[in-house]
Amino acid sequence: MSEITWTLSPEEFAATVERAAAINARAVKRGFTGRIEVTGSTREISETDEAGLPRTRVVVDAEISGEAPRYNGWTFLAAVDGIETETGHHFVIRTAPGIEESGVDRSTLAAGRCEHCNTVRANRRYTYLVRHESGETRQVGSTCIKDFTGWAGKPVFMSAADLADELSDFIGGFASSGAEYTPETVIAAAWAISRRHGWVPASAHSGTPTRDLVSSYLYGKSRADSELRAEIAPEIPVAADMAKVIIPALLDGLDGSGDYVHNLKTLIRAAHVEHRHMGIVVSAVAAYERMTGETARRKAEAEERARKREEAEYAGTVGEKITVTGTVTRLRAIEGSYGYNPTTSMLVIIEGGSTIAKMFTTAAWAWEIEQGDEITVTATVKAHEEYQGSKQTALVRPKLVEKKGGEDK
Numbered sequence: 001m002s003e004i005t006w007t008l009s010p011e012e013f014a015a016t017v018e019r020a021a022a023i024n025a026r027a028v029k030r031g032f033t034g035r036i037e038v039t040g041s042t043r044e045i046s047e048t049d050e051a052g053l054p055r056t057r058v059v060v061d062a063e064i065s066g067e068a069p070r071y072n073g074w075t076f077l078a079a080v081d082g083i084e085t086e087t088g089h090h091f092v093i094r095t096a097p098g099i100e101e102s103g104v105d106r107s108t109l110a111a112g113r114c115e116h117c118n119t120v121r122a123n124r125r126y127t128y129l130v131r132h133e134s135g136e137t138r139q140v141g142s143t144c145i146k147d148f149t150g151w152a153g154k155p156v157f158m159s160a161a162d163l164a165d166e167l168s169d170f171i172g173g174f175a176s177s178g179a180e181y182t183p184e185t186v187i188a189a190a191w192a193i194s195r196r197h198g199w200v201p202a203s204a205h206s207g208t209p210t211r212d213l214v215s216s217y218l219y220g221k222s223r224a225d226s227e228l229r230a231e232i233a234p235e236i237p238v239a240a241d242m243a244k245v246i247i248p249a250l251l252d253g254l255d256g257s258g259d260y261v262h263n264l265k266t267l268i269r270a271a272h273v274e275h276r277h278m279g280i281v282v283s284a285v286a287a288y289e290r291m292t293g294e295t296a297r298r299k300a301e302a303e304e305r306a307r308k309r310e311e312a313e314y315a316g317t318v319g320e321k322i323t324v325t326g327t328v329t330r331l332r333a334i335e336g337s338y339g340y341n342p343t344t345s346m347l348v349i350i351e352g353g354s355t356i357a358k359m360f361t362t363a364a365w366a367w368e369i370e371q372g373d374e375i376t377v378t379a380t381v382k383a384h385e386e387y388q389g390s391k392q393t394a395l396v397r398p399k400l401v402e403k404k405g406g407e408d409k
Contacts, residue, residue, distance in 0.1 A: 006062045013040050013060040020064070034069035034076075036097050038062055049218070049229065052236050053188055055181045056272060066097030071149035077129045078104050080139065082111050104129060105137075114141030116148040180272040181218055183281050187268070188243035189214050190282040192235035193228075198302070199286055202279060211279040219275075231332065234371060246288045253291055308351070309390040315355045316381040316393065323401070324393075325376040326352020328369055334360065348398070350375065356392045358385070365400040374404035 008016060020038045040062040048054055069076045077099050081092040089111040093104050112124035115138040126142040130149075140148050181189075193213045200207040216225045217232060247268050254261055263280055264287060267273065273281050289298070316322040330349040346366035350357045352374075359379060369375060379395035386392065 006064075008040070008060050008062050010042070010058055010060055013038075013062050016062060034067050034097050036064065036066035038064055052233070053181075053185050053240065055185055055218075058180050068096035068098045073133045074130045074149055075133070077131055077137070080109060080127045080129055082125045082127070108137065109139060113139055114144050116140045116144040180274075183268040183270060183273055183284075184240075184243045184247060186214065186218070186273050186278065186281045187246055187284050188236065188239040189217050189232070190285045191242045191246070192232045192239035193217060194285055195235050195239075196232060199289075201286070210285075211282045214282050215275070215278055234331075246284055250284060250288055250291070254287060305351075308354075309356065311354060312356045312391045313354045314384040314391050314393050315357065318381050318383060321378060321380050322395075323376060323378050324350055324352060324355055324357045324395070325402075326350040326355065326357065326374065328371050328373045328375060331366075331369070331371050349392075350377070356390055357395050358387075358392045359395040359398045361398050363398070363400070365403075369400075369403060375400060376402040 006016075017038045020036055024036055040060040042058060042060050045057045045059055046054065047057060076096045078096060079094040081094070083090050083092055091106060091109055093106070095104065109127075109129070110120065112121045113119075114121075114124065114127065121141075124141055128140050128142065128145055129137065130140055130145075131137045138148075190210055194210055197208075197210070197213060200209050200213075202209045202211050213228065216222075217228050220226075220228070250268060251265055254265065260280075264284060267277050267281050268284055315324060327350065328348060329351045330347065332347045334345050334347055335343075343362065345360045345362045348359050348361065348366055348369075350359075357377075357379075359377075377395070377398045377400055379398035381393060382396040383394040384391065385394050
């Protein structure tokens with residue numbers, strides 16, 4: 001067959017080699033005298049993820065090749081399936097491993113012919129094309145092939161297409177990311193996630209550890225993982241810049257002779273981060289913040305936000321039109337449907353003074369603001385709600401009046 005090439009992850013390639021060996025062993029037990037072989041060469045692909053972070057994906061260009069089976073000087077070139085159609089009789093050629101389909105001369109084939117018993121049968125659908133080491137080529141019926149080759153058992157034929165299908169099905173069910181990330185990318189992801197979700201150590205008794213969120217962000221394939229990447233995307237530009245600051249700062253300023261300091265400095269110098277080292281590299285964010293005193297400042301800010309939320313009061317009365325000014329503390333696109341039509345609305349939460357206002361809107365302005373913007377909206381009070389101990393005022397039909405630094409909309 002002509003070589004079949006796939007681009008696989010290193011894990012997929014190793015599993016495919018093992019699978020091919022199992023196929024070889026199984027075929028040999030059945031009398032197959034050919035050979036299949038999987039070889040590959042490794043290369044790196046530079047790309048960006050959904051949020052724009054750079055990553056390097058290590059792949060293996062795998063080639064499936066082999067040799068056709070031989071029996072008593074005869075080599076199996078192909079299995080020939082006869083097909084009757086409205087336009088006449090046609091042939092489906094399934095070449096053996098190591099045989100190019102272009103090397104099969106279709107003009108020599110005849111429907112239902114066997115050149116061993118020298119008969120043509122209208123109902124003969126399956127034949128083989130074989131070539132002797134002398135160069136002679138013959139078309140032999142499937143029922144005559146054993147007698148023709150003189151093989152003690154029934155000769156076994158494995159087509160290149162069947163082999164490719166079996167390996168493709170196996171590869172298709174093999175889950176592997178195949179991606180390798182630089183320390184800079186891992187630290188950028190950790191920094192961005194900690195801005196949105198706070199820093200959660202692996203030892204925490206509640207909450208999802210930042211290490212696990214970073215792993216989901218980089219390698220996860222579920223819908224929740226995609227939503228996490230979309231949520232974190234606005235933080236990525238600043239996060240990427242921060243990673244470039246954090247690494248040299250730690251290499252230059254992180255003191256200590258313990259294993260943690262040594263391991264962290266070694267790993268952030270590495271070309272790529274192995275998954276088993278993810279937790280240590282992610283912790284670079286916390287190490288940097290401890291080193292710079294950032295943790296204390298953020299803790300004070302978090303406590304202040306918590307205090308304000310505890311003291312929050314409802315705004316207006318249900319049905320009343322009010323004006324709210326505050327900082328956008330959360331933005332999230334929500335998919336839903338109206339009747340049979342899919343829709344996407346934006347969840348917007350504004351905190352200002354003693355008011356926490358929540359609204360869902362499909363208005364264009366909601367896609368033009370950013371978390372951290374100070375805005376003023378007019379809206380109608382829909383309900384007074386409580387979320388995680390905080391009083392929230394739910395608004396409907398919000399209209400953007402002003403965005404700090406921007407124009408009225």
